[in-house]
Amino acid sequence: MIPNIIKTEMLLYQLGFKGGFVVQIDVSNFHGACSCGRSHEIFVKEILVEENALKKLPEKLSRIYTGAYADISVICDTNTYQAAGEAVEKLLPGCNMIILPAKDLHADNHGVALAEKGLKISPNTKLIIAVGSGTVHDISRYLSKNYGLNFVSVPTAASVDGFVSTVSAMTWNGLKKTMPGVSPELVIADTNIFSKAPYRLTASGISDLLGKYTALTDWEISHMVTGEYICHRVCELEMTALKEVCSCIEDLRGSLEEEKTLKAYERLMYALLLSGIAMQMIGNSRPASGAEHHISHLWEMEVINGPLDAYHGEKVSIGLMIVVHTYHKIKNAIKNGICKVIPYKGMEFEVLQETFGKKELYEGILEENTPDPLALVDSDKLNSQLPSIAGVLDKLPSESELLKLLSAAGCKKEMKEISLEEKLLPITIRLAPYVRNRLTFLRLSKLFKIKNETGD
Ligand SMILES: [Zn+2]
Ligand SMILES: [Zn+2]
Numbered sequence: 379m380i381p382n383i384i385k386t387e388m389l390l391y392q393l394g395f396k397g398g399f400v401v402q403i404d405v406s407n408f409h410g411a412c413s414c415g416r417s418h419e420i421f422v423k424e425i426l427v428e429e430n431a432l433k434k435l436p437e438k439l440s441r442i443y444t445g446a447y448a449d450i451s452v453i454c455d456t457n458t459y460q461a462a463g464e465a466v467e468k469l470l471p472g473c474n475m476i477i478l479p480a481k482d483l484h485a486d487n488h489g490v491a492l493a494e495k496g497l498k499i500s501p502n503t504k505l506i507i508a509v510g511s512g513t514v515h516d517i518s519r520y521l522s523k524n525y526g527l528n529f530v531s532v533p534t535a536a537s538v539d540g541f542v543s544t545v546s547a548m549t550w551n552g553l554k555k556t557m558p559g560v561s562p563e564l565v566i567a568d569t570n571i572f573s574k575a576p577y578r579l580t581a582s583g584i585s586d587l588l589g590k591y592t593a594l595t596d597w598e599i600s601h602m603v604t605g606e607y608i609c610h611r612v613c614e615l616e617m618t619a620l621k622e623v624c625s626c627i628e629d630l631r632g633s634l635e636e637e638k639t640l641k642a643y644e645r646l647m648y649a650l651l652l653s654g655i656a657m658q659m660i661g662n663s664r665p666a667s668g669a670e671h672h673i674s675h676l677w678e679m680e681v682i683n684g685p686l687d688a689y690h691g692e693k694v695s696i697g698l699m700i701v702v703h704t705y706h707k708i709k710n711a712i713k714n715g716i717c718k719v720i721p722y723k724g725m726e727f728e729v730l731q732e733t734f735g736k737k738e739l740y741e742g743i744l745e746e747n748t749p750d751p752l753a754l755v756d757s758d759k760l761n762s763q764l765p766s767i768a769g770v771l772d773k774l775p776s777e778s779e780l781l782k783l784l785s786a787a788g789c790k791k792e793m794k795e796i797s798l799e800e801k802l803l804p805i806t807i808r809l810a811p812y813v814r815n816r817l818t819f820l821r822l823s824k825l826f827k828i829k830n831e832t833g834d
Contacts, residue, residue, distance in 0.1 A: 414609035418659040421561035422542045427647050429640065431568040432462060432532065435469050442563050443505050443528065447472045451503040453493050453518045455480040458510035458534045462571045466509055466532065473507075474500035478514070485516035486549040493517050503527060508562070511579060512538035512547075512690055519559035520546040531562035535575030536583040536647045538690055539619075539666055541565060542654035547663075553742045554675040554813055561658055565651065573634055573643040577788065580630065580643070582691030583650055585789045587623045589670040589694040590616045590653065591774055592701045596668030596818040598770050602763060604754045604817060609665075615656045616665050619649040627787045669820035672810040673697030677798065679813065681733045682805050688796040695789045696796065697810075701820060702777055704807060708823055709771035712764045716829035719761040722752055726808070733809060743812055751817040757825060767819075 411417050423442065426434060443450075447470040454463035457480040467475055476496030483489055497503055505528045508518035515531060515538075522529040523546070531541050540547060546559035594613055601608040622645055629642035656665045663671075674693035677683055686693070711717035725747060734743045775783075784791045793800055811821035 412609060412611060414607070414611065416607075416609065418609075418612075419661075420655060420658050421544060421563070422565060422655070422658065423563045425542075425565040425567070425651055427565075427567040427569065427644050427651070429569045431566050432465055432469070432571065435466065435532070435566050438564055438566060439470075439530065442530075445504050448474070448500070449502045449504045450474065450507060451476055451497055451500055451505070452507045452509055453478070453496070453514055453521075454509040454534075455483055455514055458514060461534045461575070462532055462568070463509045466507065470507075474503065478517075483513055484549060485513050485520070485547060487551065489513065489517045490520060490548075493521055497521060497525070505530065507532060509534060511535045511575075512540055515541055515543075516546045516548060516559070519543070519562075520548060520557055523558045523560045529560050529562045531565045533565070533567050533647070534571055535579035536572050536643060536650055537575070537579040537586075538583060539586050539650040539653035539657075541567075542651055542658060543663070544658055545662065549678060551742075552679065552737055552739050553746075554679055556663065567647050567651075569640050569644055569647075572647060573640055578692075579689065580646070581788045581790075582689040583646060584623055584627065584630070584787045585691035585695030585698070585784070587620060587646075587649055587653060588780070588783065588789070589668075589691075589698050590620050590666060591780075592670045592698055592705070593664075593666055593668035595705065595770060595774055596816075596820075597664055599767055599819045599822065600817040602766060602770070603760060603822065604751075606817065609660065612656045612659050612665050615659075616653055619652040619656070622646075622649040622652075624783060627783065630787070664816070667814075668816075669701045669810065669818040670694050670697035672813050672816075672818065672820070673700060673806055675813045676806060676810040679734075679737070679739065681737055681739065682802055682809065683798055686796050686798065688790070692790040692796060695784055696791060696793055696798075699777070699780065699784070699791050700793075700803065700807065702774060702780055704823070705771050705774060705819060706777060708819075708826060708828070709768045711826075711828045712768040712771075717764065717826050718829075719757045719764070719825055720827045721757060722755070722825055725750055725752075725812075729805075729808065730812060733805075734812075746815050747812055748815075751815055752821060752824065754817075755822065755825065760822075760825060771819075 409420050451474040453476045455478045459477045478492050506518050506522045507530045508515045509532045533541050544561045546557045548555050548557045600606045626642040626645045629638050632639035653666050657663050674697050731740050734740045
């Protein structure tokens with residue numbers, strides 16, 4: 379029988395499926411010393427992705443937890459309670475169920491306070507199980523870290539790549555922040571559960587993964603320009619996840635009665651988890667989040683737009699299209715010799731104050747941008763690197779290729795699909811790089827002047 383488990387103790391990660399190996403990745407060389415000069419650590423001990431995996435929860439749990447079920451708090455929302463929480467409650471009789479209202483639930487101060495209230499009812503909690511998608515996971519991993527508790531993940535949708543993340547993606551006092559968190563020790567992903575999630579969530583997971591195209595481009599260019607640390611093998615791992623999702627898009631749209639559709643869901647979930655493992659290896663989201671994610675974060679901060687009814691991945695794929703369009707445009711200008719490097723004028727304090735200031739986020743944005751990542755860039759050197767940068771940008775898929783992929787997967791592609799006015803595009807491109815202290819090519823483009831183009 380082909381093992382369907384990813385185990386760090388085995389130091390061998392295998393992506394195995396009943397229908398035969400689709401992809402097999404031996405990452406034994408990733409754990410520990412690496413050619414990038416660092417030693418990578420992986421915290422998740424076991425990942426199970428298969429049909430009826432949930433039934434194995436008590437057995438798998440017993441390997442990492444010996445306490446009473448009464449000391450386990452299960453965090454879910456009103457939707458995921460129905461999808462899987464109820465089943466978990468039956469499997470772990472006496473556990474403390476914390477059911478959050480699904481409507482308007484976000485990974486923010488309010489969401490955390492609601493879950494914390496539930497934790498207080500069971501003060502002896504030793505372990506938290508997150509049963510849900512991204513939001514429930516971020517709230518749970520944040521609380522696990524805060525209270526020093528062990529953490530287990532039961533994803534109910536293949537909607538994000540952050541299930542095994544070691545940090546919590548939160549909106550804290552209005553600012554998008556990466557806060558401390560813990561990795562789950564165990565992930566139980568039941569195909570019968572996550573394949574039945576609303577397809578919109580699945581499409582959001584595909585979108586989140588396709589965003590790696592620009593995330594990896596940003597990392598590579600930043601490494602080239604500033605010497606920022608990079609691990610090429612982790613990049614390869616992300617590329618594998620990316621290729622894996624591209625090859626299963628067609629099958630994901632099939633009937634859930636068909637074996638090949640279920641296998642496609644498993645491949646998507648594996649790809650999402652692989653991307654998460656890549657982040658664990660680096661210790662932050664650099665391999666998985668670049669300018670496309672910064673656009674998504676900017677819109678989530680609601681400083682240029684109102685509240686949006688859109689999932690994380692949906693904003694990421696729209697951001698991806700904006701970034702890919704911009705990057706190809708600059709690449710062509712470089713090739714045509716009409717892109718030149720101009721002296722850095724410093725941060726755009728006025729527009730930052732005007733927009734972020736409205737929500738009292740100006741100070742927070744200044745703090746995030748200290749030190750200014752563009753201050754590290756040597757403009758003469760950058761000028762000489764333009765041809766190599768164009769070479770990196772050449773590896774990006776074309777806009778039409780990406781549109782084809784996103785359309786085939788039923789993903790969001792344009793701002794208007796999430797009720798964002800097209801006129802917000804220039805300010806989005808201008809402000810998004812400021813939401814994170816991370817150099818992206820979009821931020822670097824503030825140092826470029828394209829001939830015949832007015833403004834920045
Ligand atoms: Zn490495
Ligand atoms: Zn993401």
